[in-house]
Amino acid sequence: MTVKKAVYIGLGCLGVGLGAVGAVVPLLPAFPFLMLAAFCFAKSSERLHTWFIGTKLYKNNLESFVKGKGMTVKTKLRIIAIVTATMAFGFCMMSRVPVGRMILAVVWIFHLIYFAFGIKTIRAPRENS
Structure with missing residues (x-):
């Protein structure tokens, strides 16, 4: 190997x-x-x-x-929530770094746009009971 x-x-x-x-x-x-x-x-x-x-x-x-099919709404929302929480923590910690806050805000906005419009939303598969 x-x-x-x-x-x-x-x-x-x-x-x-x-x-x-x-x-x-x-x-x-x-x-x-x-x-x-x-x-x-x-x-x-x-x-x-x-x-x-x-x-x-x-x-x-x-x-x-x-x-290439996309993601379910649940998966998208989970990823967005985790990224938002993580970036919010970084945003709060950068209270004395306004440029850092602006960069984080721009990255966060592009993240939201990408997940909303760049990744196709699919229906969740139904489970047979």
Whole structure:
């Protein structure tokens, strides 16, 4: 195994771990960590990639986005809420840095615009009871 492949596998495992924690902990986003895992496993190991895309964690958080279908309203709102809370904390901590506050505000606005208009909204799949 090459060093590059080992690094990708290590980063993929870290992404899965943090993504799993993020799926449960409200302020830790799962999405970017799971994207990291998907990317790293795709670059390193077909076996790990196949395993990962078969997990419920992947299917619930990434599958529709990766396939280009979009995200559900619930997923979009969860991501927006987490980013807003995180950026609000940074905004409050930058009370003496007005330029930093302006940059955060602009990034936040573009984030909202991207999630509202850049990512397609899909209906949540119905569960059979």
